[in-house]
Amino acid sequence: xxxxxxxxxxxxxxxxxxxxxxxxxxxxxxxxxxxxxxxxxxxxxxxxxxxxxxxxxxxxxxxxxxxxxxxxxxxxxxxxxxxxxxxxxxxxxxxxxxxxxxxxxxxxxxxxxxxxxxxxxxxxxxxxxxxxxxxxxxxxxxxxxxxxxxxxxxxxxxxxxxxxxxxxxxxxxxxxxxxxxxxxxxxxxxxxxxxxxxxxxxxxxxxxxxxxxxxxxxxxxxxxxxxxxxxxxxxxxxxxxxxxxxxxxxxxxxxxxxxxxxxxxxxxxxxxxxxxxxxxxxxxxxxxxxxxxxxxxxxxxxxxxxxxxxxxxxxxxxxxxx
Amino acid sequence: xxxxxxxxxxxxxxxxxxxxxxxxxxxxxxxxxxxxxxxxxxxxxxxxxxxxxxxxxxxxxxxxxxxxxxxxxxxxxxxxxxxxxxxxxxxxxxxxxxxxxxxxxxxxxxxxxxxxxxxxxxxxxxxxxxxxxxxxxxxxxxxxxxxxxxxxxxxxxxxxxxxxxxxxxxxxxxxxxxxxxxxxxxxxxxxxxxxxxxxxxxxxxxxxxxxxxxxxxxxxxxxxxxxxxxxxxxxxxxxxxxxxxxxxxxxxxxxxxxxxxxxxxxxxxxxxxxxxxxxxxxxxxxxxxxxxxxxxxxxxxxxxxxxxxxxxxxxxxxxxxxxxxxxxxxxxxxxxxxxxxxxxxxxxxxxxxxxxxxxxxxxx
Numbered sequence: 001x002x003x004x005x006x007x008x009x010x011x012x013x014x015x016x017x018x019x020x021x022x023x024x025x026x027x028x029x030x031x032x033x034x035x036x037x038x039x040x041x042x043x044x045x046x047x048x049x050x051x052x053x054x055x056x057x058x059x060x061x062x063x064x065x066x067x068x069x070x071x072x073x074x075x076x077x078x079x080x081x082x083x084x085x086x087x088x089x090x091x092x093x094x095x096x097x098x099x100x101x102x103x104x105x106x107x108x109x110x111x112x113x114x115x116x117x118x119x120x121x122x123x124x125x126x127x128x129x130x131x132x133x134x135x136x137x138x139x140x141x142x143x144x145x146x147x148x149x150x151x152x153x154x155x156x157x158x159x160x161x162x163x164x165x166x167x168x169x170x171x172x173x174x175x176x177x178x179x180x181x182x183x184x185x186x187x188x189x190x191x192x193x194x195x196x197x198x199x200x201x202x203x204x205x206x207x208x209x210x211x212x213x214x215x216x217x218x219x220x221x222x223x224x225x226x227x228x229x230x231x232x233x234x235x236x237x238x239x240x241x242x243x244x245x246x247x248x249x250x251x252x253x254x255x256x257x258x259x260x261x262x263x264x265x266x267x268x269x270x271x272x273x274x275x276x277x278x279x280x281x282x283x284x285x286x287x288x289x290x291x292x293x294x295x296x297x298x299x300x301x302x303x304x305x306x307x308x309x310x311x312x313x314x315x316x317x318x319x320x321x322x
Numbered sequence: 323x324x325x326x327x328x329x330x331x332x333x334x335x336x337x338x339x340x341x342x343x344x345x346x347x348x349x350x351x352x353x354x355x356x357x358x359x360x361x362x363x364x365x366x367x368x369x370x371x372x373x374x375x376x377x378x379x380x381x382x383x384x385x386x387x388x389x390x391x392x393x394x395x396x397x398x399x400x401x402x403x404x405x406x407x408x409x410x411x412x413x414x415x416x417x418x419x420x421x422x423x424x425x426x427x428x429x430x431x432x433x434x435x436x437x438x439x440x441x442x443x444x445x446x447x448x449x450x451x452x453x454x455x456x457x458x459x460x461x462x463x464x465x466x467x468x469x470x471x472x473x474x475x476x477x478x479x480x481x482x483x484x485x486x487x488x489x490x491x492x493x494x495x496x497x498x499x500x501x502x503x504x505x506x507x508x509x510x511x512x513x514x515x516x517x518x519x520x521x522x523x524x525x526x527x528x529x530x531x532x533x534x535x536x537x538x539x540x541x542x543x544x545x546x547x548x549x550x551x552x553x554x555x556x557x558x559x560x561x562x563x564x565x566x567x568x569x570x571x572x573x574x575x576x577x578x579x580x581x582x583x584x585x586x587x588x589x590x591x592x593x594x595x596x597x598x599x600x601x602x603x604x605x606x607x608x609x610x611x612x613x614x615x616x617x618x619x620x621x622x623x624x625x626x627x628x629x630x631x632x633x634x635x636x637x638x639x640x641x642x643x644x645x646x647x648x649x650x651x652x653x654x655x656x657x658x659x660x661x662x663x664x665x666x667x668x669x670x671x672x673x674x675x676x677x678x679x680x681x682x683x684x685x686x
Contacts, residue, residue: 192623192636221625258557260582
């Protein structure tokens with residue numbers, strides 16, 4: 001199998017410093033031993049609550065965050081070991097779209113400059129005319145009128161800005177885009193436009209997405225496979241449909257039942273999880289989910305469950321899952 | 323007599339030619355013990371409508387251009403400052419979207435809840451005044467109970483005493499614990515001295531709800547109370563609101579953009595678009611069969627669990643700016659069912675079926 005991206009045992013640990021001499025006493029295990037792959041043109045969804053490490057994982061893949069251990073193979077090359085020009089060349093093929101369309105565009109640059117910057121850095125246009133034409137083409141492909149390239153980000157609505165962020169990511173012809181909550185800051189009616197746009201672009205250009213979101217319905221809609229994270233670990237990974245129809249991990253089951261469903265009869269039986277996500281500095285021993293788990297057994301407190309394949313392509317990290 | 327009756331409310335910002343009408347002729351009723359949801363996208367006027375109920379918008383820039391907001395039959399828009407102070411917290415309490423920015427970061431949560439109690443619960447205040455007298459006779463332990471502030475002298479000290487501040491009245495303390503327990507905070511005694519940053523987002527929102535409950539209001543207005551929270555915490559908070567509604571008989575006006583929440587909690591729903599109510603119905607009827615094209619489009623544009631990856635039906639365009647509203651029906655440029663005269667005539671909100679109002683002549 002030729003994967004576009006293959007992540008092996010990736011760890012990102014942040015030191016917690018204490019005291020006068022800033023001695024490192026503890027680590028936040030934001031991403032702890034995560035492995036997965038993404039095929040060309042595929043969408044892998046990544047779901048989890050705030051603080052589970054999903055954004056850190058996304059950042060570590062494009063090496064905006066330095067991983068502590070493990071490897072990230074992108075088109076066969078280990079991103080974590082590359083330097084300088086080599087890294088830059090590889091990075092051109094992987095891009096990121098951010099959550100906040102207001103914070104991720106430089107307010108002092110026109111839209112043309114925002115999109116053109118990437119073209120300049122990677123020298124993708126050989127004449128000013130070609131550059132201009134390329135910018136116009138990119139803006140058009142994301143549904144922004146090309147004459148608007150003279151305008152500044154503040155003149156656009158949230159949805160339009162997210163389109164500009166997508167155009168910027170597309171400028172360098174990436175094969176992988178890490179989408180970090182790309183629609184959660186947008187209005188409901190605009191969310192659907194952006195999701196459709198991302199799907200159209202994928203169909204046209206065969207781009208793979210790592211689609212990070214906390215909204216399970218959105219993730220299920222756009223992804224072929226879905227990965228669920230809890231406290232830095234992957235607790236379940238499966239085909240989107242099989243995850244929705246028969247979730248194996250109690251955490252996934254609770255998350256799914258907590259999603260409000262539009263409909264007159266939605267006052268159904270729900271699994272309401274007690275408490276909050278524990279602090280990742282002091283994660284619970286054994287299974288990290290056991291203090292909130294409705295079906296925990298004594299051994300869940302001591303034994304760490306490993307991610308095992310329950311049926312073809314459906315993985316879960318739970319002692320009790322069948 | 324309904325608990326809350328908003329009649330033809332018109333609210334403007336700015337003045338003269340530059341004035342924009344953020345709320346245009348909105349009428350809405352909330353009966354005692356009822357849960358009503360106000361749904362819409364950003365900028366549709368749902369939050370300013372909610373803020374008008376206790377007249378919380380500073381005026382200017384806000385200007386009430388007409389209508390009435392009747393709380394227990396009395397018009398809030400005509401109340402004096404003293405009357406407003408009485409209803410704010412007394413009859414109506416608010417819970418806002420961002421608990422972290424609604425709570426005071428330098429006051430521990432116990433004291434923030436006590437403030438609400440002191441202002442609104444005279445019975446407890448009298449008891450604590452007696453406790454204060456007792457303390458003044460033995461002032462040694464008085465100072466450290468004051469949250470780090472010196473139990474000052476002069477004007478500040480006088481004010482503190484009048485407000486009953488810095489006290490550890492036993493009745494007040496036990497009421498705070500009871501409230502925190504009521505909103506589901508585990509080990510409430512140990513949380514009283516916590517500062518907001520020591521609590522998670524869900525816990526902070528519970529503290530906000532405890533503060534709102536302190537004065538036993540008849541109406542709780544929750545403005546996107548779960549939008550900043552994770553899904554599993556959101557479910558907890560919705561469950562709590564439902565419980566409070568059922569057990570205390572407190573009416574709730576919930577403002578949200580999430581139609582999924584409506585089915586979980588609401589008796590009735592009002593959908594707003596560009597400053598107007600476009601559909602008003604019972605939650606079951608609206609969710610089963612939305613009548614207004616905007617409500618329909620809104621429901622279609624949301625991905626649903628377990629439906630697979632069919633293409634989403636997005637609503638084209640964006641929400642109009644209030645200073646550039648389309649002519650005729652405000653939704654017509656984005657409407658999939660637009661007819662030739664939709665841009666000519668502004669439709670009225672008509673009773674399409676019994677207890678069901680729709681602002682579209684083609685609702686059938």
